[in-house]
Ligand SMILES: [Zn+2]
């Protein structure tokens with residue numbers, strides 16, 4: 118989603134509406150998270166003196182695997198974010214809190230993706246008491262006991278166990 122900033126840049130008080138569906142690359146938000154229909158982005162960019170203030174609402178549905186049993190889950194995300202945009206070459210007191218852009222066109226994709234990543238959970242579970250997969254044979258333990266001895270764990274699966 119490309120924004121043409123020419124009408125708002127150096128035009129104090131001017132506003133630019135942002136509204137549309139932003140398609141996201143398959144792995145944009147992580148290999149196991151898929152926004153097949155992209156996200157909707159609605160907001161505005163407002164010129165405030167030397168900077169542009171970007172504020173937007175983001176909504177979208179995605180598919181993610183349960184962190185324990187890998188079953189595909191449908192989840193939704195919905196949040197607001199704000200960013201301060203500064204044109205390259207302007208004096209900036211705190212570089213870490215602003216986004217520097219060059220030229221008249223701003224691609225919102227990277228900004229929206231980094232805010233999606235901030236708003237995603239560390240992990241998603243099909244249910245709080247998901248039993249996960251058998252560390253030995255890989256069977257889904259939610260569907261019943263696979264019959265494996267669960268006492269000692271194959272060292273190859275040790276990492277997965279700690280990952281829970
Ligand atoms: Zn699960």
Ligand SMILES: [Zn+2]
Nearest residue numbers: 251254263265
């Ligand atoms: Zn098993």
